[in-house]
Amino acid sequence: MKRVLVTGASGFIGRQTLEPLQRRGFEVHAIGRRAGTASGVIWHRGDLFDAHVVTTLFKSIRPTHLLHMAWYAEHGSFWTAPENFQWVGATLTVLQAFALHGGQRVVAAGTCAEYDSRYGVCDEQLTPCLPSSEYGACKQAASSLMHAYARHAGFSAAWGRIFHVYGPYEHRDRLVASVTTALLNDRDALCSHGGQLRDFLHVADVGDAFAALLDSDVVGAVNIGSGEAVRIAELSLRLAMLAGRPERLRLGARTAAPSDPPILLPTVQRLATEVGWRPHRDLDSGLRDTLEWWRSTLAASVKETQ
Amino acid sequence: MKRVLVTGASGFIGRQTLEPLQRRGFEVHAIGRRAGTASGVIWHRGDLFDAHVVTTLFKSIRPTHLLHMAWYAEHGSFWTAPENFQWVGATLTVLQAFALHGGQRVVAAGTCAEYDSRYGVCDEQLTPCLPSSEYGACKQAASSLMHAYARHAGFSAAWGRIFHVYGPYEHRDRLVASVTTALLNDRDALCSHGGQLRDFLHVADVGDAFAALLDSDVVGAVNIGSGEAVRIAELSLRLAMLAGRPERLRLGARTAAPSDPPILLPTVQRLATEVGWRPHRDLDSGLRDTLEWWRSTLAASVKETQ
Numbered sequence: 001m002k003r004v005l006v007t008g009a010s011g012f013i014g015r016q017t018l019e020p021l022q023r024r025g026f027e028v029h030a031i032g033r034r035a036g037t038a039s040g041v042i043w044h045r046g047d048l049f050d051a052h053v054v055t056t057l058f059k060s061i062r063p064t065h066l067l068h069m070a071w072y073a074e075h076g077s078f079w080t081a082p083e084n085f086q087w088v089g090a091t092l093t094v095l096q097a098f099a100l101h102g103g104q105r106v107v108a109a110g111t112c113a114e115y116d117s118r119y120g121v122c123d124e125q126l127t128p129c130l131p132s133s134e135y136g137a138c139k140q141a142a143s144s145l146m147h148a149y150a151r152h153a154g155f156s157a158a159w160g161r162i163f164h165v166y167g168p169y170e171h172r173d174r175l176v177a178s179v180t181t182a183l184l185n186d187r188d189a190l191c192s193h194g195g196q197l198r199d200f201l202h203v204a205d206v207g208d209a210f211a212a213l214l215d216s217d218v219v220g221a222v223n224i225g226s227g228e229a230v231r232i233a234e235l236s237l238r239l240a241m242l243a244g245r246p247e248r249l250r251l252g253a254r255t256a257a258p259s260d261p262p263i264l265l266p267t268v269q270r271l272a273t274e275v276g277w278r279p280h281r282d283l284d285s286g287l288r289d290t291l292e293w294w295r296s297t298l299a300a301s302v303k304e305t306q
Numbered sequence: 307m308k309r310v311l312v313t314g315a316s317g318f319i320g321r322q323t324l325e326p327l328q329r330r331g332f333e334v335h336a337i338g339r340r341a342g343t344a345s346g347v348i349w350h351r352g353d354l355f356d357a358h359v360v361t362t363l364f365k366s367i368r369p370t371h372l373l374h375m376a377w378y379a380e381h382g383s384f385w386t387a388p389e390n391f392q393w394v395g396a397t398l399t400v401l402q403a404f405a406l407h408g409g410q411r412v413v414a415a416g417t418c419a420e421y422d423s424r425y426g427v428c429d430e431q432l433t434p435c436l437p438s439s440e441y442g443a444c445k446q447a448a449s450s451l452m453h454a455y456a457r458h459a460g461f462s463a464a465w466g467r468i469f470h471v472y473g474p475y476e477h478r479d480r481l482v483a484s485v486t487t488a489l490l491n492d493r494d495a496l497c498s499h500g501g502q503l504r505d506f507l508h509v510a511d512v513g514d515a516f517a518a519l520l521d522s523d524v525v526g527a528v529n530i531g532s533g534e535a536v537r538i539a540e541l542s543l544r545l546a547m548l549a550g551r552p553e554r555l556r557l558g559a560r561t562a563a564p565s566d567p568p569i570l571l572p573t574v575q576r577l578a579t580e581v582g583w584r585p586h587r588d589l590d591s592g593l594r595d596t597l598e599w600w601r602s603t604l605a606a607s608v609k610e611t612q
Contacts, residue, residue: 080458085454088398088447088451128434137450140450148391148444152440
């Protein structure tokens with residue numbers, strides 16, 4: 001019997017892990033800031049910063065598996081927020097309760113921001129970590145602690161490093177969502193020069209990749225990416241073409257942040273070969289899905305306000 | 307006005323920092339498991355695992371400087387103990403309370419066990435970290451978090467990586483203390499082959515180096531060592547000669563742990579050039595001092611039991 005507890009299960013990525021986990025035969029327990037509506041999922045409530053609550057939770061569920069997606073993720077502030085430091089401690093608390101009540105296998109969410117971004121291409125084995133933000137530094141520390149504690153307590157652990165994600169429920173100020181909503185609202189979509197090379201993965205594929213990683217016995221850091229490099233300008237143009245509004249795209253209208261590296265790409269050999277996972281959507285189908293989701297979401301919100 | 311709080315102030319190394327700090331003009335506040343007798347030091351009590359106690363402590367003292375030496379250090383068990391993980395959280399709690407109440411400069415105790423020991427020579431800038439123990443992993447995580455939090459909260463921080471230490475109050479099962487007490491008790495001193503190259507620093511010098519580091523504005527990792535490499539066999543032989551019992555030394559009588567690296571040495575350029583610190587004792591005078599201390603301690607304990 002595989003029984004998983006998913007933390008951060010109502011978040012942008014967490015919510016996308018529930019269905020793939022069920023498909024893989026897990027009994028799925030979830031905890032998040034808002035209870036979701038996914039059928040067949042058992043929702044729990046509780047503050048992960050309260051060690052007593054956490055212990056009680058694990059004692060009652062006794063999950064064999066843990067998918068730890070919870071973290072502070074407020075758009076804009078999450079890079080430097082002091083909450084990042086609190087989440088290192090909360091992550092340890094969760095792992096200790098998990099181990100204490102028979103847990104066997106953990107996967108947690110890491111980030112490309114752990115790597116030294118000057119390397120451009122980020123490989124789990126080759127590329128040194130040198131985070132430049134509080135977010136990256138705390139994720140890296142949590143990763144080190146998780147791996148050390150997993151060896152100590154005798155459970156299996158992997159750390160999925162997320163690169164660029166887009167899709168339904170994305171925050172409206174993030175790249176793909178902001179371009180999409182501008183185009184659909186017939187406003188200009190303001191972008192930077194767009195020359196940056198990135199790896200974009202549809203959020204449903206990110207969720208599916210995490211489910212596959214949890215269901216494998218691969219340990220250590222694993223990059224979560226599509227393996228396809230695309231310039232931000234090209235991605236924006238594809239979106240604008242799909243939306244039928246190429247004339248609304250304004251490349252160069254915004255200044256790129258000086259800290260924005262020209263290349264930030266994962267190697268995905270571990271994910272493809274060891275986990276045996278590949279994306280279900282290519283970029284065009286992922287963008288089309290996203291566009292459709294926003295179209296119906298915006299239409300629904302117009303209806304609501306009428 | 308320089309006001310320092312020393313944590314772990316009754317420990318093997320912590321106790322040796324108090325006098326050098328006073329000499330440098332610090333008002334010295336101390337917290338430790340046992341209150342010490344050092345004159346002019348203001349002792350406090352409290353559990354560093356209790357966030358409320360920690361906040362109250364910093365609020366009342368308002369130290370400008372923090373020397374964080376506290377950690378789990380039980381001989382034998384400290385390498386793998388689960389307490390290592392708790393101390394990462396406690397260290398963050400201490401740093402947050404320090405920053406909240408006006409703290410400006412922190413130095414904390416790290417370890418050579420953070421480095422990838424396969425490199426042999428450990429340089430702060432060049433040598434990758436790859437701890438193989440819970441102790442090393444948690445110290446490394448605490449270091450990463452301390453540096454990230456120092457940037458976040460705007461205080462200055464350095465991390466002293468301790469190599470091999472000997473001297474008064476050493477645990478009797480550690481190398482120098484066990485050889486010394488065997489020799490003084492006219493028993494055989496059982497050692498491994500002794501070919502390992504190490505850097506030994508007298509604990510009073512370690513304490514003085516930490517005081518100097520705290521009183522500097524050097525940031526980041528700084529190795530704490532003598533800069534002199536010595537084989538363990540040579541050190542043991544010098545001890546035996548000084549004790550007048552060379553025939554009691556039994557090199558090769560114990561098996562060296564397979565994990566014991568042949569070379570484990572610090573580069574000390576940062577300490578010597580940037581901090582401007584050099585040891586006050588060479589190995590012979592340090593060993594002589596240690597021998598004298600054990601002679602009077604053992605004599606006192608014999609007297610007590612008579």
